[in-house]
Amino acid sequence: MEKNILSLKNIQEVYEYCTKVYKLFILGEEEQILLRRLENVEKIPFGNYDSWTWIEPLIMLKSKLSTDSNIKALCRERVLMVLNTGNELQRKVKKNVFQRILNGKELGLDLIENAKYDNKNELLIESYLKTIMQIITIIEMGASSDFSVEKAENLLQKLIAEVKPLI
Template sequence: MKNHLIQRLNLSDILDILSQGGSPVATYLEKIPSKFTKSSKLRLEAFSKLAYVLYITKEKELAKFIVSRLAEVPFENNYDYWEWVESALVLKGLLAKESNETSAYDSAQASILEALNSGNELQLKVKLSVHKRFLEGETLDDEKIRFYANKGDAIAECNERIILLMTLLKLKFFGTEVSYPVEKIEHEITTQSDLINSLISTVGLFKITPFK
């Protein structure tokens, strides 16, 4: 009964549940600045990014707590919002796979594919073309990382590496569908995770997005 009721909650309700004082991630959410909480979309983006930061820093149970709830947000043809719900579903699926929770992974994958395969003929053509390029690794780009690294801006570099890692983890999520070399994905995930943790130890966790 409880799960049924949660499924019926809207995005704002789910974000509010995560922000409640008794929430295990409340102390992190309190440190997210107001510029990231002015709208449901901004809060959704900040919460999704926080989940990835927690995952990277080995706080996987807290990451799971966030994405399990964000994954309840239904697809309503709003791609500005769905980008961040999809990110949560990807991380939920990967965490489920690590715990051998096959049904939870399958559920996350089904939600993503349902959104991907929705729309009219033209929308489908565009979405599937973009998805195909993604599966081929065409969206992997470290130009901004190199720019900020050369500039000596460790905070911006860390933020960009997190974005790259999110893309790599999404490639991993799609597994056998990906035409980009799996071994290279795994190697890059390990490399980027190590570099991000190193940068966080240098600049401090609360100096990076979504805390600044």
């Protein structure tokens, strides 16, 4: 029986669920099935950034797969709400990091290249997954003037084509 996303107990389970869903997305799983796997993901409360690192990409994938503009808006709002938690300094740092992500500055393409060079397949797949997660966040949050949605979409398709045979 498939676990309900709201029943995940610890960071490791959230990580495993996130990577599983992203692998299914890359392999072309039907969108409605993926959306069922992502049902209520936006309702997961923010606990800490260790777990949020894996919850946010799931919320953004739900936004990408959804055709409902209300769900897309809800997913974006949920991600932005977390940026406004904490004290003033924490909020400022989080927003600066998030803006660097939207600018395409935190993609981790170098991690993919290093993993290729080291010939470590699991590390390579994980590097691709993390980068694809960030690109989907960029696309769903509207990208930036430095890194357009079109550029992000093109890079997403390229990376999916590269990693798909490895999964």
